Amino acid sequence: MTPLPSSMSTPKTAVLLCNLGTPDAPTPAALRRYLGEFLSDQRVVELPRFVWWPILHGIILRVRPAKSAKKYASIWMRDGDTSGSPLRVWTERQANALDAQLKASGQHVTVRYAMRYGSPSIAQQLDALQAEGVQRILILPAYPQYSATTTASVVDAVAHWTSKIRSLPELRFVNRYHDDTGYINALAARINTHWAQHGRPDGKISKLVLSFHGLPERNRTLGDPYYDECQTTARLLAEALRLTPDQYLVTFQSRFGAAKWLQPYTEPTVMALARSGVQRVDVACPGFTSDCIETLEEIDQEVREAFLTSGGQEFRYIPCLNDELAWISALERIAQKHLSGWL
Numbered sequence: 001m002t003p004l005p006s007s008m009s010t011p012k013t014a015v016l017l018c019n020l021g022t023p024d025a026p027t028p029a030a031l032r033r034y035l036g037e038f039l040s041d042q043r044v045v046e047l048p049r050f051v052w053w054p055i056l057h058g059i060i061l062r063v064r065p066a067k068s069a070k071k072y073a074s075i076w077m078r079d080g081d082t083s084g085s086p087l088r089v090w091t092e093r094q095a096n097a098l099d100a101q102l103k104a105s106g107q108h109v110t111v112r113y114a115m116r117y118g119s120p121s122i123a124q125q126l127d128a129l130q131a132e133g134v135q136r137i138l139i140l141p142a143y144p145q146y147s148a149t150t151t152a153s154v155v156d157a158v159a160h161w162t163s164k165i166r167s168l169p170e171l172r173f174v175n176r177y178h179d180d181t182g183y184i185n186a187l188a189a190r191i192n193t194h195w196a197q198h199g200r201p202d203g204k205i206s207k208l209v210l211s212f213h214g215l216p217e218r219n220r221t222l223g224d225p226y227y228d229e230c231q232t233t234a235r236l237l238a239e240a241l242r243l244t245p246d247q248y249l250v251t252f253q254s255r256f257g258a259a260k261w262l263q264p265y266t267e268p269t270v271m272a273l274a275r276s277g278v279q280r281v282d283v284a285c286p287g288f289t290s291d292c293i294e295t296l297e298e299i300d301q302e303v304r305e306a307f308l309t310s311g312g313q314e315f316r317y318i319p320c321l322n323d324e325l326a327w328i329s330a331l332e333r334i335a336q337k338h339l340s341g342w343l
């Protein structure tokens with residue numbers, strides 16, 4: 001019997017690369033919409049509604065949008081035809097590059113991207129894929145380290161969509177890839193390229209700081225594995241870079257609110273380094289796969305200034321993986337592993 005052409009025999013398959021989300025414009029109105037959706041997610045802020053609602057609507061959404069809009073304006077990308085928030089621009093480029101790479105390897109897979117908060121939303125993209133006849137979807141969060149605040153929240157958004165759909169596609173989820181060899185090697189290559197130009201830190205007057213996004217300490221105590229996964233990523237990366245313990249530090253940035261978050265905090269740590277005689281710090285943010293407000297503004301502007309005004313002399317921010325070829329190849333292998341049996 002003649003086999004059916006593969007396009008007829010294999011159900012259509014897609015990968016949905018899901019990132020956090022970002023405002024559509026660097027304006028207070030767009031920030032209010034984005035922060036309102038983001039900070040209303042009970043995976044992100046676990047306080048009871050009757051406590052959190054008055055704080056969010058009475059204080060945060062009145063004050064933060066204008067301040068944040070100025071920060072976003074300072075990092076907004078205007079790159080040829082492309083303009084937008086760096087998080088959205090890089091995520092879109094990653095999805096397009098992964099789509100091209102999977103197709104070049106002979107795989108009939110469509111890759112799209114979605115944002116957990118803002119647009120294009122996860123529901124919009126799942127609707128669009130279903131309208132195109134896609135029957136199998138791999139959900140690939142853009143977070144190497146699992147946290148309930150990010151990865152599980154993506155799963156919640158997908159579950160919310162499935163609850164309204166009669167004829168469901170098959171679904172698979174990637175939970176983590178914090179120890180994936182391709183990911184670690186792509187990070188190491190990024191940092192080595194930087195050091196080929198500027199020299200390696202000696203551990204005495206120069207150090208590498210690996211800064212991860214923070215999380216309330218309480219989430220860790222309650223069982224969120226994020227902290228441990230960040231430590232594993234850092235250890236594997238240090239091994240790949242052949243670093244001794246005195247050459248690097250692991251820190252946590254982006255504290256929000258008054259509660260205790262994962263420590264040590266990035267900014268006070270680099271200030272203390274400067275005061276103790278460290279002249280140069282290189283900062284990389286391995287948990288962020290795309291540059292965004294947290295890396296370009298918080299690290300490369302605020303933390304830079306804090307280090308230099310505390311007596312430091314050289315501050316070098318090492319960009320995220322973005323659309324580096326080694327990273328797209330690593331993403332392809334992560335996707336392939338989870339697609340196995342489907343293609």
Ligand SMILES: C=CC1=C(C)c2cc3[nH]c(cc4nc(cc5[nH]c(cc1n2)c(C)c5CCC(=O)O)C(CCC(=O)O)=C4C)c(C)c3C=C
Pocket residue numbers: 020021022023039044045064068085087143147149150213214215216226254256287288291292293294
């Ligand atoms: C309020 C609590 C927050 C938790 C918990 C949190 C966890 C968390 N976030 C990321 C990744 C990103 N966060 C980004 C921005 C951002 N995060 C928070 C708050 C929490 N994050 C806020 C209020 C903001 C907005 C920026 C600001 O106003 O300060 C981003 C960048 C978005 C962008 O548009 O560029 C990312 C990425 C992780 C990985 C994480 C838990 C592990």
Ligand SMILES: [Fe+2]
Pocket residue numbers: 213254
């Ligand atoms: Fe965050």
Ligand SMILES: [Fe+2]
Pocket residue numbers: 253254255293294298
């Ligand atoms: Fe931040």
